[in-house]
Amino acid sequence: MDLYLKNALDCSRKTTLNYSTSFSLGVRSLDYETQKAIYAIYGFVRFADEIVDTFYDQDQEAVFSDFVQQTDEAITASFSTNPILHSFQWVVHKYDIDQAYIDAFLKSMEMDLKMTVHDKNSFDTYVYGSAEAVGLMCLCVFCAGDREKFSKLVSPARKLGSAFQKINFLRDLKDDFKDRGRNYFPGVDFNRFDDDLKHRLETEIQQEFDEAFEGILALQSSVRLGVLLAYTYYNELLIKIKRTPAHAIMNKRCRISDQYKMWLLFKVLVKNQIYSI
Template identity: 30%
Template sequence: MTGLALYTAAARRASATVIEAYSTSFGMASRLLPPGMRGDIQSVYALVRVADEIVDGPGAEAGLGTAECRERLDALEAEVQRALACGFSTDLVVHAFAETARRVGITADQTTPFFAAMRRDLEPVAFQSEDELRDYVYGSAEVVGIMCVRCFFAGRTLPDAEARRVARGARALGSAFQVVNFLRDLGADADGLGRAYLPGVDPAHPTPEAVGRVLDRLEGELRIARATIPSLPAEARPAVIAAHDLFASLARRIRATPADELPRRRISVPPAEKALIVAAAATRASIVRARAPRPATRPARSELAR
């Protein structure tokens, strides 16, 4: 292996180290994917994580002010767009993302709203309406779900109705993941970053009723996503089931926690339970694979971009 192929392989390895360092749950689930698909997901995750870190503290810890963090985020987005156009970047994470994106059909339709959501986090957040929350979650999480689906199908097309169903499931799962994290990080987001994402939930004094409403909604999204999994390629299902079930377990633990403790406790799923969930997901997915025919075609890009 020489030239561009060697450079791309090195870039993909660099992206793999990011998910290993930052994500236990998502990392465990992604290991259930076949190597090529796993590398694509790792490339997406790495770019998303780097952008997130610009706005979530490391930049400020390094001495950058808000304006400088904005400049770095703008520069990262510009580099992504250049790499999407030409297929090369001197930034290894961007290069790995662009190589994946060009091959599977991720476009500015996904990256533009994502970077817009990241830019929103450069200033204090206090969402007052569901519309504000939905707009933010679409850019910060739902389009990432679409990117992952693009990696799973890698350009193949589905009939329009099935493509819309898969896209809805991907967006629902991304949204559920994000909102679970909002609840888990309620105190840290408010105290450390000046963010109150959930309308109607006082991050300092959340009530059981307010937390329950948020959990009801995100559990509905998890059900939508779960029902969509049989429409995914067979080789992607174990990882998606595992990710779904890990976050469903986290949601159950949050529901079982007194609301007034949430600002002071970061709820997590114990490592042993995570391992059991991942093992069970692999077993259940093998049963689903045997019962459900694999889609013969790929999801329509025009639908999955929405």
């Protein structure tokens, strides 16, 4: 690997470590080559998300438009002076990631600049681009060119991404609804959010989790461990959300302690060994 690419991939890895200790924990359980690729995807996704969620003192639309253009140029030229985009174009070409997934993701990020309330169609579009398409990018890496396996796992991968995103929506209600004025769930008035409505959303998420689980078991052992860890972590978040009254969800962000995350890691290591038998 040439020094410039190594440095670019290191930047993506550092970005992942800085922004998400939970996600980093799962990635570290993957083999080295897979780690590099997933870090490259996460770095790209994080930078785009950061533009639309953080840079309020900037012209966000102009900054995001420039980011999209730089992304296109990086993929076309197989090179970028932006290390995050250089590492991303590398993973796109190495694992033949469909441009449609990238476009869907960027479209969802752009929606965050322009929309605060969603109907059913825009919600489905947003969840697909912001979560399911990202999951499919990762699935391209996990399947490493095995198109038959990829096709079989597309549906569970999408279900898992959707479940993850909806849990994020519930966990981040305070930041999204109260602070940013965003309402992702169609037809839901969070000024009148109650336990019955919360239970309906949780049931929908649980069903997606259950459907996704069979797909996780079909992954090879070395890859399955990292995905299973993410699944277990988010399932624990869902359990915690279920135990938290609707009024409290609106005022605090549910979290899993670092100590408990380590216990989950141990638990998942044991489970993965059992599933490999």
